[in-house]
Amino acid sequence: MTQPARAYADAGVNLDAADRAKLQMRDAIRTTHGPQVLGGMGGFGGLFAIGELGLREPVLVSSIDGVGTKLKIAFTLNRHESVGKDLVAHCVNDILVCGARPLFFLDYLALGAMDGDQAVAVVRGVAEGCREAGCALIGGETAAMPGFYAPGEYDLAGAIVGVVERERIITGQGIRAGDIAIGFPSLGLHTNGFALARHALANDDLAATPPELGRSLGDELLQPHRCYLGAIWPLLEQGLVAGMAHITGGGLIDNAPRVLPDGLGADFDATAWDVLPIFRLIQQRGAISWDEMARVFNLGIGFVAFVHPADVERVLALAGSEGARAIGVVRTWNGDKTPRVRVEGLA
Numbered sequence: 556m557t558q559p560a561r562a563y564a565d566a567g568v569n570l571d572a573a574d575r576a577k578l579q580m581r582d583a584i585r586t587t588h589g590p591q592v593l594g595g596m597g598g599f600g601g602l603f604a605i606g607e608l609g610l611r612e613p614v615l616v617s618s619i620d621g622v623g624t625k626l627k628i629a630f631t632l633n634r635h636e637s638v639g640k641d642l643v644a645h646c647v648n649d650i651l652v653c654g655a656r657p658l659f660f661l662d663y664l665a666l667g668a669m670d671g672d673q674a675v676a677v678v679r680g681v682a683e684g685c686r687e688a689g690c691a692l693i694g695g696e697t698a699a700m701p702g703f704y705a706p707g708e709y710d711l712a713g714a715i716v717g718v719v720e721r722e723r724i725i726t727g728q729g730i731r732a733g734d735i736a737i738g739f740p741s742l743g744l745h746t747n748g749f750a751l752a753r754h755a756l757a758n759d760d761l762a763a764t765p766p767e768l769g770r771s772l773g774d775e776l777l778q779p780h781r782c783y784l785g786a787i788w789p790l791l792e793q794g795l796v797a798g799m800a801h802i803t804g805g806g807l808i809d810n811a812p813r814v815l816p817d818g819l820g821a822d823f824d825a826t827a828w829d830v831l832p833i834f835r836l837i838q839q840r841g842a843i844s845w846d847e848m849a850r851v852f853n854l855g856i857g858f859v860a861f862v863h864p865a866d867v868e869r870v871l872a873l874a875g876s877e878g879a880r881a882i883g884v885v886r887t888w889n890g891d892k893t894p895r896v897r898v899e900g901l902a
Contacts, residue, residue, distance in 0.1 A: 638677065811823075
């Protein structure tokens with residue numbers, strides 16, 4: 556046995572199982588490929604042809620992210636496919652804010668010992684998310700790192716590249732005082748705030764079903780990160796959006812200012828949407844102030860589109876089936892001690 560092979564064997568890595576897993580992962584990845592993906596798999600780089608996109612001035616938009624400590628829930632429950640799909644949805648939403656549609660995705664999966672079933676489940680989830688978003692999974696890295704990660708644990712990250720016509724880039728600079736914030740509901744925590752959530756719920760059994768949730772706590776915490784591409788794209792095609800925010804870590808309070816022009820703030824009315832029961836449970840168990848809750852969690856709103864008042868009815872007609880609703884208004888803000896973004900009605 557060669558020295559590298561012996562090192563893997565000593566770490567409990569079954570090379571035959573690892574090879575089988577790689578074949579299964581490649582099968583999943585191929586299902587996301589269209590004619591723009593060039594060359595075979597296994598090369599040092601992925602190739603994607605952008606010459607036939609039909610755009611005059613294509614601008615590439617990129618983002619990179621991870622799933623955070625939501626992985627701890629997946630480890631405990633031994634359920635891994637959903638986190639791969641979560642990763643894709645998070646990245647798609649991030650570039651969607653700029654008006655971009657996804658082109659291709661790359662993932663990074665690092666494990667202590669190669670668990671073929673676990674790795675295949677994760678990559679299948681990534682591939683499913685890519686297929687649903689019309690995005691090619693053109694490459695990535697699956698790294699066995701013996702002794703680095705605890706048995707059964709791994710890390711997961713991904714990078715996305717999308718495209719938008721230069722003249723249709725959404726920057727938020729078109730937002731004006733008096734514009735209306737249209738909120739799109741989340742399905743749960745998505746992929747943010749799990750460190751605080753796990754602390755608040757440390758004494759709770761993931762298999763238990765709190766009456767206010769109607770499902771097990773573990774099922775609730777693994778609710779998928781919603782992808783908003785299908786809900787938002789019709790609005791972009793009609794030119795109805797002045798700016799957008801993906802509500803990730805930092806909640807409405809810290810994410811809305813990332814797209815609001817200088818001199819503008821926003822007021823959100825939490826009575827206009829359903830603050831999901833999981834957030835109330837976390838707040839109660841952890842005795843957390845609502846101010847901190849609003850700075851950590853999405854509280855039931857995963858994406859916001861800012862639209863001009865004259866366009867609200869058209870926007871809601873196009874997106875109303877997605878649960879969209881008016882949740883706030885843009886106002887002037889002169890930089891004084893008044894918070895730039897306020898979330899009112901939380902109790």
